[in-house]
């Protein structure tokens with residue numbers, strides 16, 4: 001079983017939002033989907049739930065076309081900026097409507113999450129703050145019996161404590177019911193401990209798709225006196241991502257793991273996922 005996107009193109013007028021994108025999301029993972037503003041993340045999320053149609057290419061779940069088969073669409077849910085439910089009714093009604101379409105809603109988990117955010121089933125969506133509305137949208141996704149849950153910016157408007165708490169519920173929902181999750185977000189460091197694979201898209205294309213089992217293997221930063229740094233680089237043939245002067249020092253970053261040896265006078269450190277993301281998308285933009 002997998003959710004696959006094959007050679008998908010999507011344009012808005014002359015703008016190519018997705019350009020021959022091919023990806024495969026295997027069950028049993030939490031994926032991070034990263035990209036800068038306008039990279040095409042939301043368009044891809046919409047395509048993977050049949051909310052937007054591709055100009056070319058296919059989106060399949062277990063080999064069946066997601067667009068033409070509505071039974072398949074019920075196995076994949078998307079949480080994004082939209083709220084397709086009545087805003088002035090109790091949120092309980094929105095949950096019931098979602099249950100009507102997707103089946104078995106986890107009311108117990110929903111109430112627990114709401115309570116931890118001091119929200120109630122009798123609140124109306126319209127009366128909530130931006131961050132509270134996002135919580136309610138996330139609750140719907142986390143409590144549905146779907147095989148794939150796509151969360152497009154699931155912490156919009158939330159404060160730092162709320163973001164941390166919602167991600168603990170994301171993990172709980174994943175551990176208890178195990179939907180494969182795809183989390184599209186800008187706040188990469190927040191999800192780096194949660195995800196097992198990451199995909200970075202840029203200008204509608206897949207830039208990297210990799211396992212994050214060993215974050216220290218992604219990239220390395222070396223800082224020191226320019227002569228020492230150049231000497232270190234000359235020992236191998238690293239794929240440079242950036243080169244930056246900091247006062248009298250030179251800092252370079254390159255793809256690949258940190259070597260075991262710590263050369264004298266140099267600070268050699270692994271790159272975190274967010275820094276890696278910034279470095280390679282900066283490189284792609286130049």
Ligand SMILES: Nc1ncnc2c1ncn2[C@@H]1O[C@H](COP(=O)(O)OP(=O)(O)OP(=O)(O)O)[C@@H](O)[C@H]1O
Pocket residue numbers: 012015016017035036037038039040041042043044
């Ligand atoms: N309905 C639309 N009509 C016209 N252009 C659109 C539409 N939706 C998206 N686009 C354009 O397609 C490109 C990809 O947009 P998309 O929303 O998928 O990016 P994103 O990676 O989700 O961005 P962000 O992180 O800023 O939300 C952008 O250049 C955007 O302006």
